[in-house]
Amino acid sequence: MIRTTLFSTLILFHFCTFSQSNYESLFEEAESIFNTNPTKSDLLLDSILNADSIAIPLDIRVNTLRLKGIRSTYSNKFDIATSYFNRSLSLLNYLDNETDKQTIKAKIFLNQGKNLLWQSKYDTALSILLNAREMFEAQESHKDQAQAMNDIAIIYIQYSNENQKGLEAFREALRLYSLANETASAAKTMQNLGQIHNMMGSNDSALFYLKTSNLLVEELKDYRSLAVGNNMLGAIYNDLEQFDSSEYYFRKAIDMDLINQDSIGLLYDYFQLSETLNAMGKYREAKKYGVLAYDYSKSVHLKIGAAKSLVEINASLKDYKTSLEYHRNFKALSDSLMRQDQRRSVSELQTKFETVQKEKEIQETKAELESEQRFKQFLMILIGVVLLFSAVAIYLLFQRFKIKQELLSQEIDTLRLQINSVFGGGVTDLNLTIDKINEGLYKPLSDREFEILNHALSDKNNRQIAETVFVSVSTVKFHLRNIYEKLGVSNRKEALEAILAKT
Secondary structure, eight states, X not given: OHHHHHHHHHHXXXXXXXXXXXXXXXXXXXXHTTTTOHHHHHHHHHHHHXXXXXXXXXXXXXXXHHHHHHHHHHTTOHHHHHHHHHHHHHHHTTOOOHHHHHHHHHHHHHHHHHHHHHTTOHHHHHHHHHHHHHHHHHHTOHHHHHHHHHHHHHHHHHXXXXXXXXXXXXXXXXXHHHHTTOHHHHHHHHHHHHHHHHHTTOHHHHHHHHHHHHHHHHHTTOXXXXXXXXXXXXXXXXXXXXXXXXXXXXXXHHHHHHHHTOXXXXXXXXXXXXXXXXXXXXXXXXXXXXXXXXXXXXXXXXXXXXXXXXXXXXXXTTOHHHHHHHHHHHHHHXXXXXXXXXXXXXXXXXXXXXXXXXXXXXXXXHHHHHHHHHHHHHHHHHHHHHHHHHHHHHHHHXXXXXXXXHHHHHHHHHXXXXXXXXXXXXXXXXXXXXXXXXXXXXXXXOHHHHHHHHHHTTTOOHHHHHHHHTOOHHHHHHHHHHHHHHHTOSSHHHHHHHHHHHO
């Protein structure tokens, strides 16, 4: 830790005297040890980013951000990686050299695609990688184009289940790696081709690619890839029931994983070798490797497979007690896994059910709102129609009342004319007395009622009568109702007729 801090401090201390060529050398060193010495490479890259940006060439800074993004992807820090890639693309816009700009942009797209691929965001990753491949093709960059095709092939297989498209993409990647003399990458692509051919049932082609790949990675001393290749070959020969060859390759895979210190790969090697040895009748040795796989594995699926295999192996050895114990273990693990799967299935079904229910509720609510809206619209129209008809009816009633009042007024005027023609004067000339009017009435008129009747038989309206006798209009109406009731009439016309009859 002290040594690392000292190294970082020394680099920062000398940055003020660096020229552009110094920064280029520093970046080249960081890039050359990117995979072999990631710690030192990161220190060099951080030193470039922490320096005065004016002194650093723009393309160096952009590529430094890109490499930091790749490192973050390898560390599963996907959001941080995305931030680095976006920053590098932003700075790239200020680069003057168009050729360099397109080359770096294509590499950033390639790295972004891989970042998305590792997050299982296949649709977006595929779009970006296809774009990167076209850009590399235009630049005739075989190695980078091959890397893009390799990732595109993985997407076709893992996401789209389009094995044929994946196979064609891997073949194109292999061709491009060969043109670029990238032996290590070509060997890994051959492993992928072997695996796909095995999945498609083309075992001869699978064996060819895997064996060729093994020869290449062995020369390169890439023991991790060699372990994977040997394991694949062992599995294929086991499927072909060529158990001697299967045993040979599984043992080679174990040797490589011991060198690699790959405990997970080693346990799978043990389990698969155990099954091969069991098929060959080598029960004791099969039991040894099966127990190793069962005891040390943390994978439930691998434990279940090993337990099931050990049930059969111990039964073949006539160790029925141990066979029964592994059977119980197998049953317990299987039931546990089944319960987990059931819970997962129930949870998924519950989620789906709740989603459907929510959608149904949303649709029902939407339908209710639409129905309520339609009802409100209908109600508003109905209210509008009712109001319109009410207004028409009121208008017609008013007109009828007005006409009736006009007719009544005309009849009263006619009676007044008749009175004038007969008596030569108005209503006041009738010389009416209260006693004369009260003759024959069941309920006699009061003096006040007689006074108001006299005014009513004249041409005065109710307001004028009220002003004359100093009462309200309501009081006048009240007295008139009483007068009409006592006279047995309903209006002024009838009242005038009744009075004429008494004269």
